[in-house]
Amino acid sequence: MPERVIYFDHAATTALDPRVLDAMLPYLTTEYGNASSIYTMGRHAMQAIDHAREQVASLIHCRPSEVAFVGCGSESDNLAIKGMAFASQKKGNHIITTPIEHHAVSHTCNYLERFGFNTTYLPVDEFGRVDPEDVARSITDQTVLVSVMYANNEIGTIEPIAEIGRICRARKVPFHVDAVQAGGALPLDVTELKVDLLSLSAHKFHGPKGMGILYVRQGMRILPQLQGGSQERGRRAGTENIAGIVGTATALKLAYEEMPQKTPRIQALRDRLIEGILQIPRSRLTGHPTDRLPNNASFAFEGVEGESILLNLDMLGVAASTGSACTSGSVDPSHVLIAIGLPPEWSHGSLRLTLGKNNTEEEVDTIISVLPGIIERLRGLGI
16 A cells, blocks of 8 residues: 555545634534524624625625525535526526536436426537537527536536626526636636626535535525525525535635635646646547646546556555546446547546645656556556
């Protein structure tokens, strides 16, 4: 067993920042009041939530009342899509999305189809980009929601969100964006992006697992998907996770404070990684060559199985993935790689390496040095 892990799977999750843990600890120990209680401890809890909400609002440029704290990124996607769809049934039953969305979006759309909703899946190009004009052409008088991710979790491609947002705003169609991979990595000004609903997940930017954010623009009516109390302005029932909420806001604040220094360094490491790995015969970069997340390096190798690559890297102490952590264990090619037209002999050999703020040049060089031998050996074995 290797003495330490070289962690290249930050798109799956990130380590909790010690400063975030410090901010959370009082609400796990001494400040354990219920925010719905009217006595002092309860008021302290509500004040912590209010402060966290103001922090998030200032970072994404919205009103505090437009920020809802939820249980994870998947819940945020579900609440946005189901909540808007069921609230808009009198207007129509048509949803527009893409074939490369995270399953928290695509499976939610599949679920709504059981209730009479129709879904249009827009095509993407070879890099995984949506053409905004396809969005415009697909909108009908029955369209109640457009949902397009900000950046793809597998191949890192960044979508033209602001352009799509302008089209939706002009046509008066609500626009939801799954920005889970963009949190802490890309600008999140909801006004400039022209979005009506936006989803985030705390554990993608060194916050706690089990916490998410949903931005809901004022005037957007969504039906809650959890029934019970009236927490989060009636959008989500359930006693608030005070420690998680405080940790989420703290982590997002730190991520954006550090982004100007962190991003150029990570992007330089990513580019070094891409250049080195593409020296391997019969290898290719997946996703857009430039309009991609600064930490994402995703590849396909002809004639080899991605799972075998991961196991060999794991034996050397390298943590990586073939794509979405939510689909690990599946032997089928990624739906994202199928959507961009990658042939089966390539799509089975996918590898995603996603960097974080603590990765080093030495770690990148380790990957570049060991991966060619792994690929050559696996091709020789036919696996």
